[in-house]
Amino acid sequence: MxxxxxxxxxxxxxxxxxxxxxxxxxxxxxxxxxxxxxxxxxxxxxxxxxxxxxxxxxxxxxxxxxxxxxxxxxxxxxxxxxxxxxxxxxxxxxxxxxxxxxxxxxxxxxxxxxxxxxxxxxxxxxxxxxxxxxxxxxxxxxxxxxxxxxxxxxxxYDLPSKDEIITALKSKLAVFKTSRVLWSKAAEAALSLSYGDITRACEDAIKDAIIHNKDIVSQTDLMNAIKERRLVRQKTVN
Missing domain, CATH: 3.40.50.300 (P-loop containing nucleotide triphosphate hydrolases)
Known part of the structure; x- marks a missing residue:
């Protein structure tokens, strides 16, 4: 905040x-x-x-x-x-x-x-x-x-800025290993999402990694989760 x-x-x-x-x-x-x-x-x-x-x-x-x-x-x-x-x-x-x-x-x-x-x-x-x-x-x-x-x-309250999104992403993914995540790029993709959306995207990326027996969350995993969350948000707004 x-x-x-x-x-x-x-x-x-x-x-x-x-x-x-x-x-x-x-x-x-x-x-x-x-x-x-x-x-x-x-x-x-x-x-x-x-x-x-x-x-x-x-x-x-x-x-x-x-x-x-x-x-x-x-x-x-x-x-x-x-x-x-x-x-x-x-x-x-x-x-x-x-x-x-x-x-x-x-x-x-x-x-x-x-x-x-x-x-x-x-x-x-x-x-x-x-x-x-x-x-x-x-x-x-x-x-x-x-x-x-x-x-x-x-x-x-307002939607988080890019720097606040980076902080949120790092905090939510701290419970799981990450590999070569480009935080700035991920934050740009998550602009206009709420903290709740960002939390769910991180959780989705972690769950997907666990289900597929992976011990890390990659940049691709995170970007896919953010993209999916953006689609959900757009449908909700529309």
Whole structure:
């Protein structure tokens, strides 16, 4: 990840590890994060890592599964989640947040979604727990503008640069022997892929080597895996 993202996460972790000290001075740690960026860039992994670093349980809230056609029922379910947030300190990830966070003036909205969004805005504003609330979305342009000021930090993820891809490739292939891999060429071929895609390409190359009784991953093996992953990505986008 970029140095900017790393710095923000390190700061958040330090604040939560010293929460009692901050509370004694009438202050609170950053506890409401909005993560935005393309799929596979590390948003869900960030929530998992933060939970591990803070020694807290990770709870993933699938917002789409809360939506019902009955008036008030979705907001009621959301209230139960915020009750749990208050009672059990943890890291709570609201995944695919745009499913309820879309702009209230959107002509495609229905009344229930608008009511749920208003309820969420009130609940997150009133939350005084020591839990960490993380909302993640691939489509930040759909979010209601009122949401942004409810979060303490906004962290934007992007596709990795060439240098970051090289680092990722070397890291993911470190568990297996490689032979004459041209890292720069491989990174160029992987441009526009996410960290998730790069991880899967490396794993595919390693698995293919193991299955064919090879003890190394070659340049050809890696390039073929990257090419295949690019094809998958293109079909997904299209």
């Amino acid at each position: 970029s140095e900017n993202i790393q710095a923000k996460l390190d700061r958040l972790i330090k604040e939560h590890k010293h929460v009692q000290k901050l509370r004694a001075h009438g202050l609170a740690p950053r506890k409401k994060l909005l993560l935005i960026g393309p799929p596979g860039t590390g948003k869900t992994m960030t929530a998992s890592v933060l939970a591990g670093e803070l020694g807290l349980p990770l709870f993933i809230v699938r917002l789409e599964s809360l939506m019902t056609k009955y008036m008030g029922e979705t907001a009621g379910k959301l209230r139960l989640i915020f009750d749990a947030i208050e009672q059990t300190r943890g890291v709570y990830l609201f995944d695919e947040f745009d499913s309820i966070g879309s702009q209230r003036g959107n002509s495609n909205d229905v009344g229930e979604i608008r009511r749920v969004l208003n309820s969420f805005l009130q609940m997150i504003e009133q939350d005084t727990s020591d839990s960490l609330l993380i909302a993640a979305t691939n489509h930040h342009e759909l979010l209601d503008h009122a949401l942004f000021r409810r979060f303490d930090d906004l962290i934007e």
